[in-house]
Amino acid sequence: MSDSPLLNHLLELRNRLLRSVLAVLVVFAALAYFANDLYNLLAQPLLVALPSDSQMIATDVAAPFFTPFKLTFVVALALAIPYLLWQLWAFIAPGLYRKEKRLVVPLLISSTLLFYAGVAFAYFVVLPIAMAFFTGAAPEGVTVATDISRYLDFVLAIFMAFGIAFETPVAIMLLIWSGVSTRESLARKRPYIIVGAFTVGMLLTPPDVISQTLLAIPMWLLFELGLQISRWYTPSQSNDKETADEA
DSSP: OOTOOHHHHHHHHHHHHHHHHHHHHHHHHHGGGGGGHHHHHHHHHHHHHHHHTTTOOOOOOTTTHHHHHHHHHHHHHTHHHHHHHHHHHHHHOOOOOOOHHHHHHHHHHHHHHHHHHHHHHHIIIIIIHHHHHHHHSTTTTOOOOOOOHHHHHHHHHHHHHHHTTTTTHHHHHHHHHSSOOOHHHHHHHHHHHHHHHHHHHHHHHHSOOHHHHHHHHHHHHHHHHHHHHHGGGOOHHHHHHHHHHHH
């Protein structure tokens, strides 16, 4: 029974999941001491934009304690992504063909870097503009005092939206590699892609024009980048023959 291939795969999956969880917990433990510092860093775009007589507030009794640790756990998960992807790669690699292995590794690396780039773009570009707009648009006599928990949820939603949106070149490469579409077909659908980018921006970001536009435009530019990169990759009959030979 112990030699069952299915059982062996399940045991390997369990071990890799345990290692992944342990890695996240180790990073979280290392960052826990700096939880308040991490939140102060995250809050800088808002704190800079707030009037001098205003500050952030906590409407929940436990929020000042739990909110920084919630952020710390998310940061630990984000920092552990390379190790998590390596564990995923080690699990699925034995079942891949040679040409698939040559494609998957660059895609895993590029998708990780693009996700980090999306988060960085949101923090350094989108948040300062959005926070300045929101605080400046408050009616006269209204004091802006944002709750720390709601601010964290807002920022995490922005980070996730931009991180996913920056994966557009990877999605295009996968569409072309799998044969679902071609570069020429995607280029002809450019007007629909632009409209779709603004639609996605409307759905993934909070309901404000600034965040939607700042998400849609990079998605469109990344779409164009994916089309340019796809010039150097076209599925060929030799790749299909290689797959058939390995099978």
